[in-house]
Amino acid sequence: MSQSLYERGFSVGSAGNISAAVDDVILMTPTNSCLGFLDPVKISKVTRDGRHLSGDQPSKEIFLHKAFYETRPQAGAVVHLHSTYATALSCVTDIDPDDCIPPLTPYVVMRVGQVKLLEYVRPGDEKAGDLIRALGGHYAAVLLANHGPVVTGKDISSAVYAAEELEETAKLLLMLRGLPKRMLSDENVVELKSVFGAY
Numbered sequence: 001m002s003q004s005l006y007e008r009g010f011s012v013g014s015a016g017n018i019s020a021a022v023d024d025v026i027l028m029t030p031t032n033s034c035l036g037f038l039d040p041v042k043i044s045k046v047t048r049d050g051r052h053l054s055g056d057q058p059s060k061e062i063f064l065h066k067a068f069y070e071t072r073p074q075a076g077a078v079v080h081l082h083s084t085y086a087t088a089l090s091c092v093t094d095i096d097p098d099d100c101i102p103p104l105t106p107y108v109v110m111r112v113g114q115v116k117l118l119e120y121v122r123p124g125d126e127k128a129g130d131l132i133r134a135l136g137g138h139y140a141a142v143l144l145a146n147h148g149p150v151v152t153g154k155d156i157s158s159a160v161y162a163a164e165e166l167e168e169t170a171k172l173l174l175m176l177r178g179l180p181k182r183m184l185s186d187e188n189v190v191e192l193k194s195v196f197g198a199y
């Protein structure tokens with residue numbers, strides 16, 4: 001799946017990272033690796049408290065991933081990208097930090113849920129973990145200001161699908177900027193959550 005993300009331009013160069021929590025360990029893409037060319041023997045294995053067990057050194061965003069697993073027991077995977085439109089939106093100043101990807105279409109509600117904008121911190125800063133923990137597990141996805149999206153899911157495919165949905169919605173929101181538009185109503189969102197479950 002990471003190769004497909006790379007081939008379709010959702011990540012470039014060595015940007016982005018992916019992890020999966022399996023029993024008591026986290027499997028994670030190594031730091032400075034390209035999502036298009038991962039080598040299974042180099043995948044990093046760390047304990048849930050971040051101790052490196054085997055493989056190459058884990059992504060510098062380990063604090064971010066670890067904090068999501070700590071606060072969202074339902075999360076089995078975390079995907080962080082620098083995908084263009086979500087990253088563009090993360091640089092816009094007049095978005096609602098508590099709901100920065102508003103409910104434009106049913107699928108963004110069903111797959112992603114409400115998205116929080118987190119203040120800018122340097123890539124790899126341990127503080128990103130504190131910011132995620134402060135959310136108390138209430139958000140499945142965040143936008144890192146001036147950086148990009150981080151999305152969780154019950155497994156890798158759910159997290160990847162959600163990251164793709166977030167990216168496409170960010171694209172639509174930017175396309176529609178300045179145009180009068182209709183969002184889904186609170187009732188529409190409640191109905192979607194009751195039929196398809198909350199994220």
Ligand SMILES: O=C(CO)COP(=O)(O)O
Binds near residue numbers: 014016033058059
């Ligand atoms: O996207 C990145 C940092 O935010 C990439 O970092 P890593 O190469 O350490 O995973």
Ligand SMILES: [Zn+2]
Binds near residue numbers: 081
């Ligand atoms: Zn990044």
